[in-house]
Amino acid sequence: DGGITQSPKYLFRKEGQNVTLSCEQNLNHDAMYWYRQDPGQGLRLIYYSQIVNDFQKGDIAEGYSVSREKKESFPLTVTSAQKNPTAFYLCASSITGTGDNEQYFGPGTRLTVT
């Protein structure tokens, strides 16, 4: 049963702490993405990776970091430098090199920082 898993579903952290959100896919997709969604807003791209050991900044990368050591995994670290970290975070994956770029999304992680 292929898909994308994100864990945990809900995450709570104190201000000033770094936190890492997990994203795993077994769809054999090369490309993976991280988005952030805020209330009343669309999805905004944080980072994306087209291939293992390579990733690019999206529109709102400041205060975030990623790694892509394995094809299946693309963890996102929300650092203490991120000014407004409380949000719903979505991970996605897709086949590379296709214009229709249908992305498959995980269930999301809601991060609350107090």
Added chain:
Amino acid sequence: DQQVKQNSPSLSVQEGRISILNCDYTNSMFDYFLWYKKYPAEGPTFLISISSIKDKNEDGRFTVFLNKSAKHLSLHIVPSQPGDSAVYFCAASSYSGAGSYQLTFGKGTKLSVIP
């Protein structure tokens, strides 16, 4: 600068009637357009897409129309069902170099289908 705009934050439709969700874009370089459906606290799921070289794509109750000259697309749902109640995101695909493509999302329209 918002490149993909969904100007209606919400829409209410009676069950059985047609739902029409609209989306406008500004970037002529977008080559595919996609619609996603999202329930609260879940990830979006792909619904239907259309290439920029076409003006219509149909899949069951869902039809997407593209008007390139007006930079406008719309999603039609006929007939609307209560299970269609969700937030619908319009997204546009563009080439970002080195064989990669990115999606730019609108802010979404919340559709409520009233039984």
